[in-house]
Amino acid sequence: MAETVAAQAKKEPIISIKGLTKVFTLGKEKVYALNGIDLDVQENEIICLLGTSGSGKSTLLNMMAGLEKPTKGSITIFGERVDKMSERKLAIFRQKNMGFVFQAYNLLPNLNAIDNVSLPLAFAGVKKRIRVKKAKKMLKLCGLGKRMKHKPTQMSGGQQQRVGIARAFVATPKIVFADEPTGNLDTHTTIEIMEMMVRMSRENHQTLIIVTHDTEIAAYADTIYHIIDGRICSVEDNREHQALPPEGHIGDLAADEPEVGSEAGEPELEMPAAEAESSPQEEEIGRILQNSQIPNTLSTEE
Amino acid sequence: MKTIDIFSFALTNFLRRKARSALTVLGVIIGTAAVVIMLSIGIGMNKGFEDQVSSWGDLKTIRVYPYTGQFNEETGEYEMPDETEPLDDITVQRFRDELEHVKAVSPTDWGWSYMVKDNKERNDAGSISLLDASAMADMGYEAVYGRLLDERDVGTTNFVMAYNVPFNFYNVRTEDPKYGEYAKADEEFPFDPLSDKVKYAFTWYYGYLRQAVDTTKPRIVPEEAKCVGVLVQNETNIKNYGYDNDCDIYMDINGYYAMQERLQKNQNKYYGTENEVGISIGGSSYYVNGQQVNFADGRENKYNSVIVIVDDVDHVRDVSKTLIDMGFETSSAMDSLDRMQEQTKFLRSILGAIGAVAFFVAAISIANTMVMSIYERTREIGIMKVIGCKLKDIRGMFLVEAAIIGIVGGALGVAFSYGISALVNKLAAGGGMEAFGIYSSDSALSIIPPWLDIAALVLATAVGVISGLYPAIRATRLSALEAIKNE
Structure with a gap:
């Protein structure tokens, strides 16, 4: 079943997972969190690990990020065995190659938006002047030009997650992991956030790995892996039905827009949805597509 | 991570929890002040003895006598050398020629x-x-x-x-x-x-x-x-x-x-x-315990004693020893000083120990604060690790924060000590010195020499870093996974 979509790929996969198994021992019982996962991810691919709570999707992501060690199997990223790396090497590896977007945003509460975003650059030893410049640019790109000096507690959930996205992308990592990135957000903001992540990763030719239980979110991916009880039970090639409109550049977002994503989101919802590219998919996806135009219309406003 | 960023992170964290940082620093202040004050009293006592003894005679002066034997403690008998060097002009000249670090040699009586x-x-x-x-x-x-x-x-x-x-x-x-x-x-x-x-x-x-x-x-x-x-x-x-x-x-x-x-x-x-x-003119005849002392080469002991004045107090013990090796007896104010300081050594070490205990408590308090801080920041540390912060940078941040507590506490502690020292001296001026057996109206009970300031500061910083070591290592061992677990 885990045949993967490798057939389509001509190039070497950047992430290659073979026979990944994780066993937890609960008393006398052995629980398989992951049970023989085989998975290849291509460069610039957006994949989604879709599954219910407890299916093992988060464990899989954690292992790819080197945060957990597998019981069996291997994870190779850029030719290096992540599962065999030391903590020290992992820190540097993550610093160079990985960005993270979390469900709970995980911003540092005492740092303002700029400092939070520039954190990965600071860890990489980038000079303050340069990293602040990059962070500001990134924040503007995410429509937070007016909130750069705000601390996480002074921002709404959507804004915080945008800071989180800015932080994940600021160092232009080759892989970005997003673990339930919209789990704490309302539908409207969810679409905004997903749009933004997908756009950014497309623009920079990054690989995006999304973990979710939400099929609407999964619709943004090129490939959807359905995970049930630690196994990949089906792989769905979603390229043709993708939820994201192809046109529109990240640069468009760079405009310093006022009050985006804040409570003032209501009027924008009335914006023409007709421009939305029609899709032959089910109603659900159609709705997402309509809503997905919002960031664009907002930015083109000025 | 750049060193300056590590420092700025540590400083930010130090300033973030103001009340707790202040309390921890207070602990270090008290610890530092305790050590400085206790040592300063020890130093003051030594200085007091020195002043007292030098009022009896210059500390640089050694009095030389002919060696006339000593009691054998086992037999209880007085053992006299067969021959002994007399104090005469030949000896005086010899002292002048052979002794180093000597300013003046003079027979005296x-x-x-x-x-x-x-x-x-x-x-x-x-x-x-x-x-x-x-x-x-x-x-x-x-x-x-x-x-x-x-x-x-x-x-x-x-x-x-x-x-x-x-x-x-x-x-x-x-x-x-x-x-x-x-x-x-x-x-x-x-x-x-x-x-x-x-x-x-x-x-x-x-x-x-x-x-x-x-x-x-x-x-x-x-x-x-x-x-x-x-x-x-x-x-x-x-x-x-x-x-x-x-x-x-x-x-x-x-x-x-x-x-x-x-x-x-x-x-x-x-x-x-x-x-x-x-x-008696000079020391023409010399009897000890009823026995006449025989002087070398049939020479006469012309002088009762010869004084040797050394160029620096630090050389007195050496010169004294050389003279004894040359076959003479010596006495100097330094001997009395050594005796007095020996007697109060115990008192001074108790003072030092009190200071050390206070410092130790301060060290524990730093460690405690840092550990608490790590518990509070578990999630943050995890996030930083996930985002790619190197382990040594995380360790560095905590060590620097602990060092900041040490430095700030140490500096304030030294400043505080000056106040306490002044107070102690004021109180001691009313007879406090005599309580320690020091009879020198001129000297202070508590003296803080410049090296003590620096030593206290260095010590406080070192204690900060050392007490920060365990928490810092702990911080690097925290599971990064904890941070990204959804809650």
Whole structure:
């Protein structure tokens, strides 16, 4: 079943997972969190690990990020065995190659938006002047030009997650992991956030790995892996039905827009949805597509 | 991560929890102040002893005696060497040639005589301090009027007198002016002590000028002598007591010995041979426990003692040891000082221990604060690790934060110590020093030398870093996974 979509790929996969198994021992019982996962991810691919709570999707992501060690199997990223790396090497590896977007945003509460975003650059030893410049640019790109000096507690959930996205992308990592990135957000903001992540990763030719239980979110991916009880039970090639409109550049977002994503989101919802590219998919996806135009219309406003 | 960023992160975290940082710093302040104060009292006590002992005699001075044996503690018998080095001119010369770090060497002894002025007035207080005239300048004496004794005065009875001497002459008959009063600071002399018109003379005869001349006996002829200078007043004594009690006459030792012989002859003529005054000149014979000491090469022990003045206090023990190795006995104020300091060593180590305990408590408090801080920041640390913060940078941040607590606490602690020190000294001024057996009104109980400031600061920082070590390592071991777990 885990045949993967490798057939389509001509190039070497950047992430290659073979026979990944994780066993937890609960008393006398052995629980398989992951049970023989085989998975290849291509460069610039957006994949989604879709599954219910407890299916093992988060464990899989954690292992790819080197945060957990597998019981069996291997994870190779850029030719290096992540599962065999030391903590020290992992820190540097993550610093160079990985960005993270979390469900709970995980911003540092005492740092303002700029400092939070520039954190990965600071860890990489980038000079303050340069990293602040990059962070500001990134924040503007995410429509937070007016909130750069705000601390996480002074921002709404959507804004915080945008800071989180800015932080994940600021160092232009080759892989970005997003673990339930919209789990704490309302539908409207969810679409905004997903749009933004997908756009950014497309623009920079990054690989995006999304973990979710939400099929609407999964619709943004090129490939959807359905995970049930630690196994990949089906792989769905979603390229043709993708939820994201192809046109529109990240640069468009760079405009310093006022009050985006804040409570003032209501009027924008009335914006023409007709421009939305029609899709032959089910109603659900159609709705997402309509809503997905919002960031664009907002930015083109000025 | 750049070093400056690690510092700025640490500083931000330090300032973030103001109340807790302040309390921890307070702990370090108290710890540092405790150590500094306790040590400063130890230092002050040592300094007090030093002042006290140097008021008895210069710390740089070593007194040398011939070695005459010692009690064997096992047999309980006095063991005398077969031969011993005498104190004579050969020995003095040897000291001058062979000893290093020596400023002056002089034989020394005490002489005594009534002093007569203009054949009218007497000064009965004067003992005569004997020394080698040529070494007087090197011995640290200083003349306020006239000059010190020098090579020209070797073998003569020329003398120098203490500032008080001119004030102590009195008319025997009228008892006027009253004697026994010390000169005040820079008080004007009652007469010009160096004037050619003033005639000084020495006699051993108690009745001179006092009793009617017994014409049946040979005449008493006082020994005339010339004064060449007056010494400066002792400033410390003037400051402490308002006067300087030095009433001595200073004369060349050989000149005096010669005069002593003449005075003896003169005296004996008067008293007759049956009442001959027995005096010993120098140390011509030397008995210990009824046994005569044999001196090397049949030489004679000319001087009772020789003093050696060392160029620096730090060399006194070495020079002393060299002298003992050369076969002499020594005594110095340093010996007394060592004894006193030895006796209070226990007290001082207890003081030090109290300080150390306070410091240890401060160290625990730093460690505790840092551990608490890690518990609070578990999630943050996890996030930082996930985002790619190197382990050594995380460790660095915590170590620097702990060091900041140490430095800030240490600096404030040192500043605080100065206040406490001043307070202690103020309280001790009212008799507190005597409680520790220090009788030196001049010195302070608590003294903070500059090295102590620096040492305290370095120590506080080091303690900060050391107590931060465990929490910092702990921080690097936290699971990054905890941070990204959804809640």
